[in-house]
Amino acid sequence: MRFRIRFSNQIVGLFVVTALVLVAAFIVALGINQRWFEQKHEYYSEFTTARGLTPGLAVSFRGFQIGQVRSVALTEDDTVRVTLSISDRHIDRITEHSVLQLQTNPLGIGGGLLLHRGRVDGEPLPPESLIPAWGSPRGVALRQAGLVETAAEGDIINELLEELPVILANVNHATTTGTQLLEQLQQMVAADATGPVPDLIRNADQMTVELRSLLALTGSLAENLRPLTEELRRPEGAVVRLVGPELDEALEKINRTLGHIEELSGFAAGSTPQIRALLYESRDALETGHAVLHGIRNNPLIRGGIQPRETPAAGFEGYRPEEF
Amino acid sequence: MESPATTRQTAQERQALLRLHGVTVRYPDYCVLDSLTLELPLGSTTAIMGPSGCGKTTLLRCAAGLLQPNSGSVELLGVDLARAPDRELTQLRGQMGFVFQHGALWQNMTVRENLLLPLEVHRHELTPAQRRRTVERAAERFDLTSLLHLRPAQLSGGGQKLVAYLRATVLHPRVLFLDEPTTFIDAQAAEVLRADLRRRVASGCTLVAVTHDAELTALMADRLVVLDRGRVLVNDLTEHVIHSGQPRVREILRDVLGEAAVYDQDILSLLDAGLATGGEPPEQNYAGHDHD
Amino acid sequence: MLGSVTLLLERLGARTRHLAGSFVYAVGFGIEVARQLVLFLFGKRPAFRVLTLQILFTGVEALAIVAVLSLSLGAVIIIQGLSLLPQFGQAELTYTVLVVVITRELGPILTAFIVAARSGTAVATELGTMVVNREIEAYIATGVNPIAYLVVPRVIGVTVSVILLNVYFNVFGLAGAFFASRPTAGVALWEYVAQLGAVLQVRDLLGSALKSAVFGVIIALVSCHHGLLVEQASTEIPQQAIRAVSRCFVLLIVVNAGLTLVYYL
Numbered sequence: 001m002r003f004r005i006r007f008s009n010q011i012v013g014l015f016v017v018t019a020l021v022l023v024a025a026f027i028v029a030l031g032i033n034q035r036w037f038e039q040k041h042e043y044y045s046e047f048t049t050a051r052g053l054t055p056g057l058a059v060s061f062r063g064f065q066i067g068q069v070r071s072v073a074l075t076e077d078d079t080v081r082v083t084l085s086i087s088d089r090h091i092d093r094i095t096e097h098s099v100l101q102l103q104t105n106p107l108g109i110g111g112g113l114l115l116h117r118g119r120v121d122g123e124p125l126p127p128e129s130l131i132p133a134w135g136s137p138r139g140v141a142l143r144q145a146g147l148v149e150t151a152a153e154g155d156i157i158n159e160l161l162e163e164l165p166v167i168l169a170n171v172n173h174a175t176t177t178g179t180q181l182l183e184q185l186q187q188m189v190a191a192d193a194t195g196p197v198p199d200l201i202r203n204a205d206q207m208t209v210e211l212r213s214l215l216a217l218t219g220s221l222a223e224n225l226r227p228l229t230e231e232l233r234r235p236e237g238a239v240v241r242l243v244g245p246e247l248d249e250a251l252e253k254i255n256r257t258l259g260h261i262e263e264l265s266g267f268a269a270g271s272t273p274q275i276r277a278l279l280y281e282s283r284d285a286l287e288t289g290h291a292v293l294h295g296i297r298n299n300p301l302i303r304g305g306i307q308p309r310e311t312p313a314a315g316f317e318g319y320r321p322e323e324f
Numbered sequence: 325m326e327s328p329a330t331t332r333q334t335a336q337e338r339q340a341l342l343r344l345h346g347v348t349v350r351y352p353d354y355c356v357l358d359s360l361t362l363e364l365p366l367g368s369t370t371a372i373m374g375p376s377g378c379g380k381t382t383l384l385r386c387a388a389g390l391l392q393p394n395s396g397s398v399e400l401l402g403v404d405l406a407r408a409p410d411r412e413l414t415q416l417r418g419q420m421g422f423v424f425q426h427g428a429l430w431q432n433m434t435v436r437e438n439l440l441l442p443l444e445v446h447r448h449e450l451t452p453a454q455r456r457r458t459v460e461r462a463a464e465r466f467d468l469t470s471l472l473h474l475r476p477a478q479l480s481g482g483g484q485k486l487v488a489y490l491r492a493t494v495l496h497p498r499v500l501f502l503d504e505p506t507t508f509i510d511a512q513a514a515e516v517l518r519a520d521l522r523r524r525v526a527s528g529c530t531l532v533a534v535t536h537d538a539e540l541t542a543l544m545a546d547r548l549v550v551l552d553r554g555r556v557l558v559n560d561l562t563e564h565v566i567h568s569g570q571p572r573v574r575e576i577l578r579d580v581l582g583e584a585a586v587y588d589q590d591i592l593s594l595l596d597a598g599l600a601t602g603g604e605p606p607e608q609n610y611a612g613h614d615h616d
Numbered sequence: 617m618l619g620s621v622t623l624l625l626e627r628l629g630a631r632t633r634h635l636a637g638s639f640v641y642a643v644g645f646g647i648e649v650a651r652q653l654v655l656f657l658f659g660k661r662p663a664f665r666v667l668t669l670q671i672l673f674t675g676v677e678a679l680a681i682v683a684v685l686s687l688s689l690g691a692v693i694i695i696q697g698l699s700l701l702p703q704f705g706q707a708e709l710t711y712t713v714l715v716v717v718i719t720r721e722l723g724p725i726l727t728a729f730i731v732a733a734r735s736g737t738a739v740a741t742e743l744g745t746m747v748v749n750r751e752i753e754a755y756i757a758t759g760v761n762p763i764a765y766l767v768v769p770r771v772i773g774v775t776v777s778v779i780l781l782n783v784y785f786n787v788f789g790l791a792g793a794f795f796a797s798r799p800t801a802g803v804a805l806w807e808y809v810a811q812l813g814a815v816l817q818v819r820d821l822l823g824s825a826l827k828s829a830v831f832g833v834i835i836a837l838v839s840c841h842h843g844l845l846v847e848q849a850s851t852e853i854p855q856q857a858i859r860a861v862s863r864c865f866v867l868l869i870v871v872n873a874g875l876t877l878v879y880y881l
Contacts, residue, residue, distance in 0.1 A: 016780060019783045022783055027821070417757065424753070424754060428749055432669075
């Protein structure tokens with residue numbers, strides 16, 4: 001005690017100085033890690049929405065942070081202009097045809113912008129240039145032209161979210177076409193009693209052609225869906241863990257339905273109500289799928305996040321309608 | 325904030341050391357000082373007496389500006405204590421000393437630091453070395469040099485009281501308030517203290533003391549104030565008070581100073597006795613814990 | 617009936633008057649401390665030694681307990697984080713959680729709790745004892761302003777101590793997390809520092825320091841105020857010390873919530 005009192009000034013001085021040194025060390029470590037003193041280059045990109053985009057958001061390439069979002073602003077022509085700063089060390093990664101993909105985590109954390117480098121080995125893109133967004137027309141065109149390295153590096157939820165709407169839109173489109181087709185078929189069958197025979201044959205021919213193309217489409221669609229569904233079903237998969245049985249069930253339903261379509265290809269011209277029932281079923285499954293995705297987007301951790309869907313009053317009730 | 329002009333009084337008014345007007349100090353369940361009015365002249369030596377709990381210490385604290393009364397005004401050396409600006413109050417503190425009944429030494433400091441602080445506050449013109457020398461000289465007079473490095477808690481009650489007295493007088497104040505200065509100390513130490521007080525009175529220091537000590541009263545009191553139940557019973561020259569016909573005054577004096585003081589001899593004879601016994605201070609060691 | 621209503625009203629009135637009086641006194645106390653603080657900072661500092669001793673008692677002597685607490689807390693947080701977050705595929709968030717929990721939240725509030733419990737009681741008890749022993753009056757009689765000499769150095773000392781202890785809490789907490797993560801995650805020191813450095817913002821450090829400063833002022837003011845509320849009896853001292861600490865805790869929690877809210881607005 002005496003020692004402490006006598007040397008209080010020295011002890012307190014040491015206490016204060018050590019703390020200050022530690023703070024200084026902290027700040028230096030921060031400065032080094034966050035590369036405060038490194039030269040940075042600015043680029044910009046254009047998005048349709050600022051959702052998920054905040055200043056400070058990391059820009060990463062193959063899992064390494066190479067820069068960050070400086071600012072997000074709404075321009076006069078209603079696009080969202082995002083200014084990025086890329087550190088000097090990584091400037092050569094920004095090549096021509098590079099595309100930026102927004103990775104939003106449904107948990108609302110840990111998102112970021114992924115850089116997909118252009119395939120051309122060329123000069124780095126000069127600063128102040130545009131790096132197109134993944135979903136923008138230019139981005140899509142670059143990807144379709146095969147000019148972008150599209151290494152999958154986002155997390156599973158993101159990839160699914162990216163791909164699922166496209167697939168579902170295709171399925172929806174296919175089923176709509178199928179329905180139209182089958183309505184035509186029904187009309188033709190109805191016309192059977194009165195219409196001339198050559199017409200019927202011609203129509204039946206046309207119908208078969210159209211139906212065949214439809215089935216080819218849905219078949220390939222089903223193939224696309226299968227790995228996706230497998231991925232989703234994997235017990236350790238994050239999506240299953242988060243969303244639970246709903247998504248699994250819905251996708252199972254899609255798959256089963258499309259399987260039915262395939263099976264039915266043999267006697268497509270046979271019974272119209274069966275095809276109609278099938279199509280109703282598939283559309284139902286697709287809508288459930290949409291609802292689940294909506295739920296994921298809204299709040300993946302709450303199971304009640306999917307809104308109840310109103311069943312249309314004039315829905316299909318069974319394979320055998322009343323007239324049978 | 326009052327301007328210095330209004331708080332500084334004329335030379336004539338300054339003749340009053342202390343002026344209390346309508347001072348009331350009230351606690352929730354009882355009244356200590358009840359609209360008390362008192363005036364003491366500068367240069368006087370006053371003893372305040374009264375039965376226990378009559379408000380002597382409270383009066384002294386109000387007079388020194390240590391306690392703000394619930395109502396009434398206090399003027400010390402012409403300064404209105406409630407209204408004076410900080411700077412003027414600080415200057416005033418440099419001219420007064422206060423010896424508390426129990427010493428009230430700062431326990432977290434050594435004796436030396438206790439004695440140095442008044443000098444540090446009021447004697448900016450002195451160097452730290454000069455201040456230390458002043459403290460050591462003062463301690464020598466009371467033979468306290470060997471105790472300077474100790475903490476108050478390591479001193480006996482009498483030792484603490486002497487240090488407290490030393491702390492109050494280290495600035496050589498014009499006014500000295502003493503609250504029972506000779507209690508808790510032994511006869512020899514009391515002697516030393518009385519001798520020093522006598523010296524101070526002789527050099528013109530004004531004393532205001534609450535005391536039960538007949539010898540001390542006899543020694544210094546040219547004025548006696550007798551309090552009873554929070555009011556001034558009498559405030560007059562000692563000889564007038566001693567010869568007062570008021571039965572209550574005589575009763576109180578008898579109770580306070582003891583039988584001998586009032587019955588046959590009067591207090592003036594005690595004054596002679598006090599002067600006769602005041603000699604050189606005896607050697608004494610005040611360290612230790614003889615608090616009893 | 618009427619009598620009891622009148623009595624109730626009378627008590628209510630007396631209580632309200634008392635509360636209002638206490639509040640006005642506390643505000644006046646705060647203003648006087650602020651005034652003397654300015655004089656202390658820009659003027660003479662006779663109480664510099666009191667300040668040094670206050671930092672010694674409040675800061676240096678609390679260092680051991682702060683170190684033990686933060687080392688173990690950091691370890692616990694990283695172990696929980698490393699076991700829980702990868703289940704969501706968010707292992708990289710561990711560092712963010714460390715920074716949020718240790719730097720932004722627990723650092724300031726826990727050091728403040730420790731200081732309030734240790735030094736808040738000490739300050740209230742010490743000042744209360746000084747009042748009872750008439751030491752405060754001795755200061756006044758000597759011409760020393762007790763607020764300037766006793767309260768201001770304590771406010772500065774406690775505040776500085778809380779800020780510095782928070783720095784140590786951060787250092788030890790993050791070190792504890794590093795040592796705990798080594799056996800499981802096996803992260804190299806530089807990698808650990810780099811990961812933390814990427815997550816930690818200067819804003820976090822400043823926010824943490826600001827919180828500590830506010831907490832320090834609260835602890836010191838409340839403790840000094842309650843210490844000086846002692847009037848005569850030594851039995852009042854423990855009562856006021858307890859009141860000081862409980863009031864400190866309530867104020868710290870409420871103010872912490874407010875500051876966190878402001879940080880995220």
